[in-house]
Amino acid sequence: MKVDNAATQLKPFRLVKFFTFSGLAVVLVFALVLSWFISDHTKRVLLERREAYAQVFAENLNHQVFQQFVIPIVLRYGGIALRNPEQFRLLDTIVRNVTHGMNIESVTIFDSRENVTSYSTVPERIGRRGEGGELYEKALKGQNNSVLCSTGSLRNLLPGVEPITCQLRTYIPFRQKKPLGKDTDVIMGVIEIAQDLSEELEEIIELQGIIIAASVGIMTALFVILRLIVAKADRIIEARAEDRRKLEERLHESERLANLGRMVASVSHELKNPLGIVGSTAELLRKRLEAVAPGNGHLAKIIVDETSRLDGVVREFLDFARPHAPDKKAVSINKMLVAAADFMQAELEKRGVKLEVHLDETLPLLMADWDLIYRAFLNVMINAVQAMPEGGKLILTTRRPAARRPGAVIEIQDTGLGMGPQEREQLFTPFFTTKNRGTGLGLAIVKNIVDNHGGTIEVESEPGHGALFRIIL
Numbered sequence: 047m048k049v050d051n052a053a054t055q056l057k058p059f060r061l062v063k064f065f066t067f068s069g070l071a072v073v074l075v076f077a078l079v080l081s082w083f084i085s086d087h088t089k090r091v092l093l094e095r096r097e098a099y100a101q102v103f104a105e106n107l108n109h110q111v112f113q114q115f116v117i118p119i120v121l122r123y124g125g126i127a128l129r130n131p132e133q134f135r136l137l138d139t140i141v142r143n144v145t146h147g148m149n150i151e152s153v154t155i156f157d158s159r160e161n162v163t164s165y166s167t168v169p170e171r172i173g174r175r176g177e178g179g180e181l182y183e184k185a186l187k188g189q190n191n192s193v194l195c196s197t198g199s200l201r202n203l204l205p206g207v208e209p210i211t212c213q214l215r216t217y218i219p220f221r222q223k224k225p226l227g228k229d230t231d232v233i234m235g236v237i238e239i240a241q242d243l244s245e246e247l248e249e250i251i252e253l254q255g256i257i258i259a260a261s262v263g264i265m266t267a268l269f270v271i272l273r274l275i276v277a278k279a280d281r282i283i284e285a286r287a288e289d290r291r292k293l294e295e296r297l298h299e300s301e302r303l304a305n306l307g308r309m310v311a312s313v314s315h316e317l318k319n320p321l322g323i324v325g326s327t328a329e330l331l332r333k334r335l336e337a338v339a340p341g342n343g344h345l346a347k348i349i350v351d352e353t354s355r356l357d358g359v360v361r362e363f364l365d366f367a368r369p370h371a372p373d374k375k376a377v378s379i380n381k382m383l384v385a386a387a388d389f390m391q392a393e394l395e396k397r398g399v400k401l402e403v404h405l406d407e408t409l410p411l412l413m414a415d416w417d418l419i420y421r422a423f424l425n426v427m428i429n430a431v432q433a434m435p436e437g438g439k440l441i442l443t444t445r446r447p448a449a450r451r452p453g454a455v456i457e458i459q460d461t462g463l464g465m466g467p468q469e470r471e472q473l474f475t476p477f478f479t480t481k482n483r484g485t486g487l488g489l490a491i492v493k494n495i496v497d498n499h500g501g502t503i504e505v506e507s508e509p510g511h512g513a514l515f516r517i518i519l
């Protein structure tokens with residue numbers, strides 16, 4: 047039942063843990079999508095610009111080639127034949143002049159009559175057939191179009207991976223021009239303009255990497271902070287659950303004790319009167335027996351002794367079951383302790399126990415019930431003496447509490463048998479006893495009395511090293 051409670055209490059915090067993990071995952075996905083979106087957009091803008099640039103450039107090239115090459119060559123040779131080195135050199139010079147400083151990787155011109163590369167700034171490509179492809183066909187029909195050939199991904203950010211390559215190829219029809227530079231419908235060929243975008247793509251991929259790294263970094267920091275908060279909350283909740291459990295336990299315990307007390311009180315009450323009668327009758331019997339049969343009086347004395355012991359036990363039961371409300375007056379704790387020790391004097395001598403007393407004479411008077419506190423001291427001292435069957439030392443100490451708090455600290459220490467942790471734990475539990483003839487109520491009563499005075503009692507003890515009872519009032 048209790049465990050169940052604790053489990054339901056902790057549940058919401060498991061949820062928070064789950065949220066921290068899923069939050070991390072969501073933000074990571076978000077960072078990836080964001081970086082992809084930004085880089086894709088940047089890539090598109092770059093391509094559009096470069097494509098527009100290629101078209102303007104091609105337009106210019108078309109014009110220059112037509113004006114400076116096509117017209118003069120046709121006039122001079124009657125037709126264009128690039129196999130003629132002179133013609134080729136002229137065209138090459140014009141193209142290189144136009145390309146110079148324009149950030150263009152290569153220029154290639156395809157002949158429109160047969161799909162053959164008639165001119166290229168890359169010498170190996172000249173004369174090849176069928177290299178144009180689909181884009182060449184489209185350009186032949188008057189359409190401008192481009193293709194991007196690139197190898198590059200986030201993987202390229204790792205060291206040792208081969209470098210990024212990216213090339214934009216734009217295909218534009220090579221038109222015949224009117225004298226004023228206006229286009230005609232006659233398409234003489236196709237111009238292919240290649241631009242190297244490797245550096246730009248590399249920068250975009252770097253940007254992508256930076257966005258992802260930054261998001262991961264920020265999220266990890268957030269995650270760590272969240273985890274710390276959750277861990278702290280967990281500890282607080284656990285501590286509260288523990289407190290509640292202890293409180294519940296104490297509540298159950300006091301309920302149990304109250305029931306026990308009522309039962310003990312009624313049984314003891316019923317025993318008290320008959321015991322009194324048995325005791326006085328036995329006393330009478332003893333006297334008469336002595337007269338009739340001298341020397342047999344000790345038999346009746348056994349009955350008297352045992353009934354008086356039983357009477358003591360019953361009285362202790364009643365004390366425990368019906369604790370008096372303390373009747374507080376200003377009393378001297380020192381005097382009380384000395385009075386209790388005096389009462390014990392004969393017993394101490396009989397058992398060979400030495401008494402040592404250290405009193406703080408500056409101790410103020412305290413508001414307390416003399417009878418009750420005296421009884422508490424006596425109970426603890428009797429235990430101490432009983433724990434020293436071979437004799438020893440009983441040390442009584444009083445002093446003021448630390449940090450100038452009001453009140454008094456009373457220590458009752460013996461050099462007897464001592465006790466282990468298990469015994470220490472049960473010490474104040476009613477009916478816990480290790481003695482043959484003990485009731486186990488002595489310390490339960492002491493605790494009741496100290497509690498009723500708003501004080502505390504603590505124990506220090508090791509087996510074989512005596513025990514120290516410290517009462518703080």
Ligand SMILES: Nc1ncnc2c1ncn2[C@@H]1O[C@H](COP(=O)(O)OP(=O)(O)OP(=O)(O)O)[C@@H](O)[C@H]1O
Binds near residue numbers: 433464478479513
């Ligand atoms: N000074 C001590 N040294 C060692 N053990 C102790 C000491 N005081 C108490 N105890 C242990 O605590 C138990 C409980 O003590 P408590 O006074 O409550 O009952 P009791 O002495 O056994 O019986 P009662 O006091 O009712 O006659 C004792 O039986 C003993 O085992």
Ligand SMILES: [Mg+2]
Binds near residue numbers: 425428429484489
């Ligand atoms: Mg006792």
